[in-house]
Amino acid sequence: MLLRERETSEGTLVSVCDADCLGETYEEGPVTLTVTEEFYGGDEAVEATAEEVVAGLRRAQVANIVGTQAVAVAVEAGLVDEETVLEFEETRHAQLLWL
Secondary structure (H helix, E strand, O other): OEEEEEEEOOEEEEEEEOHHHOOOEEEEOOEEEEOOHHHHOOOOOEEOOHHHHHHHHHHOOEEEEEOHHHHHHHHHOOOOOHHHOEEEOOEEEEEEEOO
């Protein structure tokens, strides 16, 4: 999985995706999800274990998670409710927001 963390004016933004999702575009009805190098990859992204992904998500104020494995890690850690996960063709997407 690729993990990228960056500071914004709203706090820490974390993006996580399965490596094979990078550069892909998924559609579900009228909604399109593009997993861009600019947002999920780049020099700041690192390959991460499940434990590192969970730690990164716990530091986040906002997170975007794409990919079957990445979403499963977030769900299994109790950070994302399975009922809020979106299905896009052959992948999954979830967002996390700590208030």
